[in-house]
Amino acid sequence: MLIHSKQPHVGTTIFTVMSQLAAETGALNLSQGFPNYNCSPQLIELVNHYMQKGMNQYAPMAGILPLREILAQKTADLYQLNYHPADEITIVSGCTEAIYATMAAIVQSGDEVIVFEPAYDSYVPSIELNGGKPVYITLSPENDFSIDWSLVKSKINERTKALILTTPHNPTGKCLTQEDLNKLADAVKGTNVFIISDEVYEHIIFDERKHLSPAMHPELKERTFLCGSFGKTFHTTGWKLGYCMAPRELSVEFRKTHQWITFASPTPMQYAFADFMKNPDNYLSVRSFYEDKRNKFIKWLSSSRFTLKPAEGSFFQMLSYSNITDEPDYDLAVRWTKEIGVASIPVSVFYQNKNDNKILRFCFAKDDEMLEKAAERLCKL
Structure with missing residues (x-):
């Protein structure tokens, strides 16, 4: 039996792909947007x-x-x-x-x-x-x-x-x-x-x-x-x-x-x-909770070769890697997940024509131990 697909060009979402790869490789998962700590x-x-x-x-x-x-x-x-x-x-x-x-x-x-x-x-x-x-x-x-x-x-x-x-x-x-x-x-x-x-x-x-x-x-x-x-x-x-x-x-x-x-x-x-x-x-305390995490993540990345502008909101921080490599962002996100054990999301997937601005998205809704460990690995690049 064949289905005439309504979305022939749509595959599995990038969030599932990167989270699965992180699980398979034991990488620190800063890709999909969910906390690694419990709720109240x-x-x-x-x-x-x-x-x-x-x-x-x-x-x-x-x-x-x-x-x-x-x-x-x-x-x-x-x-x-x-x-x-x-x-x-x-x-x-x-x-x-x-x-x-x-x-x-x-x-x-x-x-x-x-x-x-x-x-x-x-x-x-x-x-x-x-x-x-x-x-x-x-x-x-x-x-x-x-x-x-x-x-x-x-x-x-x-x-x-x-x-x-x-x-x-x-x-x-x-x-x-x-x-x-x-x-x-x-x-x-x-x-x-x-x-x-x-x-x-x-x-x-x-x-x-x-x-x-x-x-x-x-x-x-x-x-x-x-x-x-x-x-x-x-x-x-x-x-x-x-x-x-x-x-x-x-x-x-x-x-x-x-x-x-x-x-x-x-x-x-x-x-x-x-x-x-x-x-x-x-709900009002959430602002300071995540602002503190953003600030810590940025501080721990201060000796890295990435360039960034602090996120104005959300629990994502974009990092430009143009000073490190010219590699396509999707390939790089996969390679770094496997080689340095830090998973991210290539920002090109959010564009219809896969515009590659050499930027990766990292989720900082993680405990401080994971964020610091991830930053330490990223600073070695």
């Missing part, structure tokens, strides 16, 4: 409590109301951004599902979606599987990965259905500014273009920057699907819980597709997060 013991106790209490059946399709209510409260307190928990917040199985469900809800055959590359690898498949066409805008290290909004405006036409943003950005760590939001609002003014905003690293942002969501701009909220994650904030990527916040009219269509993808997400974890987030310090 209190959070584990809460999950166990609700399992013992019998909260083990289907949650409501939109998620349990207490979790949606605490999310609404947090969003209002931090960003003065109001979403009604009953019909404007939906709990889903990770931000990847939130993005896919959004694409399934709004993209029709022939629609165009603007994608900024380097782009997280689930974006384009989500567009194409729903009949859309990605329109790429390439960001480069020469311009500090900044967005040329005049170019964005020139790409918008009657076929443009949406524009997908990430802030803080993966893999570059770049954060949107108020000027970016103002220019984005100008670019989409008078159009029917939706904004899909991936904000999984909202609390992992450094150097006294403030997280800025497109939804915080008064002219953008009505068209924005704000997609977030509990996994990145609370060190629970394996629980696969996220959410989508959007105005009621948008959420109605979002839920229509969400119900056929996963319908509902794990119940005891939802109750645990609802309780855990009652203490704001449990």
Whole structure:
């Protein structure tokens, strides 16, 4: 039996490839974006409590109301951004599902979606599987990965259905500014273009920057699907819980597709997060926790031959190796995993044409021992 593939050019994700190679070789895995330390013991106790209490059946399709209510409260307190928990917040199985469900809800055959590359690898498949066409805008290290909004405006036409943003950005760590939001609002003014905003690293942002969501701009909220994650904030990527916040009219269509993808997400974890987030310090402390890790990693790399600009947010640090070798980044990432025992992600995989800027992405969501050991090996190159 043969399948006529909908994605003939898509293989196994780079994150699976590099993590598997790291496991096979015993390398320090700074490739895939997950912590190598446990989440809060209190959070584990809460999950166990609700399992013992019998909260083990289907949650409501939109998620349990207490979790949606605490999310609404947090969003209002931090960003003065109001979403009604009953019909404007939906709990889903990770931000990847939130993005896919959004694409399934709004993209029709022939629609165009603007994608900024380097782009997280689930974006384009989500567009194409729903009949859309990605329109790429390439960001480069020469311009500090900044967005040329005049170019964005020139790409918008009657076929443009949406524009997908990430802030803080993966893999570059770049954060949107108020000027970016103002220019984005100008670019989409008078159009029917939706904004899909991936904000999984909202609390992992450094150097006294403030997280800025497109939804915080008064002219953008009505068209924005704000997609977030509990996994990145609370060190629970394996629980696969996220959410989508959007105005009621948008959420109605979002839920229509969400119900056929996963319908509902794990119940005891939802109750645990609802309780855990009652203490704001449990998410506000994440910023200093990861900023300290970023700073240590950079310090331990100070005698290396890499060049870098400290990440503005996320738990990834990009390192340019142009002073070390001209080898293609993919080949180099594989070779260094095998030879020096440090796994990374070649940034070229985030570009449609595999643009090779001689940059590797390293995840610093690891314990200090692993980070210091990895830096020591990298400094010997």
